[in-house]
Amino acid sequence: MVGAHAGVRGVTPKGESTRKYILDRAADMASVSGLEPVTIGSLARSLGMSKSGVYAHFGSKEELQLATIGAARERYSETVIAPGLKAPKGLAQIEEIMERLLAYLANRTFPGGCFFNSVNAEFHARPGLVRDTIREGKRNWRAQIADMTRDAQELGEIRADVDPELFAFQLESFVDAANWTLDDPVAQALVRRAIRECIDNAIM
Amino acid sequence: MVGAHAGVRGVTPKGESTRKYILDRAADMASVSGLEPVTIGSLARSLGMSKSGVYAHFGSKEELQLATIGAARERYSETVIAPGLKAPKGLAQIEEIMERLLAYLANRTFPGGCFFNSVNAEFHARPGLVRDTIREGKRNWRAQIADMTRDAQELGEIRADVDPELFAFQLESFVDAANWTLDDPVAQALVRRAIRECIDNAIM
DNA sequence: CCTACCGATCGGTAGG
DNA sequence: CCTACCGATCGGTAGG
Secondary structure, three states, rough: OHHHHHHHHHOOOHHHHHHHHHHHHHHHHHHHHHOOOOOOOHHHHOOOOOOOHOOOOOOOOOHHHHHHHHHHHOOOOOOHHHHOOOOOOOHHHHHHHHHHHHHHOOOOOOOOOOHHHHHHHHOOOOOHHHHHHHHHHHHHHHHHHHHHHHHHOOOOOOOOOOOOHHHHHHHHHHHHHHHHHOOOHHHHHHHHHHHHHHHHEOOO | OOOOOOHHHHHOHHHHEEEEHHHHHHHHHHHOOOOOOOHHHHHHHHHOHHHHHHHHHOOOOOHHHHHHHHHHHHHHHHHHHHHHHOOOOOOHHHHHHHHHHHHHHHHHOOOOOOHHHHHHHOOOOOOHHHHHHHHHHHHHHHHHHHHHHHHHHHOOOOOOOOOHHHHHHHHHHHHHHHHHHOOOHHHHHHHHHHHHHHHHEEEE
C-alpha cells in the first residue's frame, strides 16, 4: 500500500511516500487529540512501524510537528481552497469557500474536525514555531476572505460600507464555533443561520 | 500561606485549603496547556509538594481533572457571572456580562485565557466526563444569555424578531474567537466591533 | 527501516 | 502529607 504508487519514472524514493503516509496519520491523530499527545511511539504503533523507523524521517519531535502541519495544509488546500478558487470572483468565491468549509468539517476530512483549530487551541499560549505557523495560516485565511470581499464590493455584490476585515473575522468566528460541536446538529444549524445572516446583512 | 486562613471556628481542615490551592494552580496551568499535560509530577513541582502529596487528594487523574473544572467554574462565576447578574435585568445584564467577559480575558483571570475554551478544544473529540462537563457549561452559558435576551425583548430593548438562541450563539462565537488571540490588539478590536454590531443589530 | 538501549517521567501504590 | 517504589512510556541515540 505504502510504496504502491511508483513515482514518475520510478524515481520517487520509498522514503518519500512513507513520509507522507506518516504525516497524514499524524495529522489525523492530532485533529482529535492535539499535536503533543501524538507521541512517536503511538504514531508508530498505529502505523505498524517501529518507533525509530518513524523517528528516522525527522530530526526531532518539533520537526515532525511542523512537517505534520505542512501535510495538513496540503489536505486543506485541496479540499477547501482550490475548489473555492474555481468559483467566479467575488461573492461566489466566498460562498463556495464557506460551503466547502462546512463540508470539510461534516465529512471529517480530519477525523477530529479542523486540524488547525485543534493545534491553534493547544499552542495558543505557548510561544514557538508551531504557534507562529498556525497563526500565520489563520491570518492568511482572513486576508484571503477580505480580498474576496473587496472583489465583491467592486462587483457591486457587497455594500461599500462593509469592512472586509470585520466581515472575514465574523465568518471565521462562526466556522470556528462549528468545529467544536460537530456532533451537535442544533449547533450546526445555528452556524449556518449565523453565516447566512452575516452574508445577507452585507449584501445589496 | 496555605493554611494561613483558618476556617470558621477553626474547623476548616488544613487538607481543604491545600486542596483549593492545588486546584487553582492546576486550573492556571490547564488554561495554558490543556488539562492532560498538567501531570501530577509537574503540578507537585510547581507547588513545592511531593507527587503523592498531591495525588492523595484525588483518587485518579480524572478526578483531579473534574475537581479542577469545579474550581475553575467558581473562579469564573465570581469574576463574570455574579457581577453580571447584579446589573438590571435585560439588555444591561447582557452588556455587563460581555464587558466582564472581555475583562476576564484581558486581565488573565486564567493566565492562558479562558480555561473552559482550552479544555473544550482539548477534549472536543474525546468522549468522556470531562468533555460532557465542559459542554454542559457552554450550553448553560448560551441558555443564560438567551434568557436575558427574552427578558430584554419583554422590556422592549431587543426586537421581537431576534432569535435569542441565535443571538447568544453569535455573541459566544465572538468571545471565543477573542480567546485564541489575546495578545493581538488588532484581533481584539475586531472582537469588540463584532459584538457591538451584533448587539446594535438586535436593538430597537 | 530495524533492534536494543539511555535517562527521565508518567499514573499509581505501599506503607507510614 | 512524606519516601520509596512499580511497570509503562516518553524523546532520543547507537549501530546496523
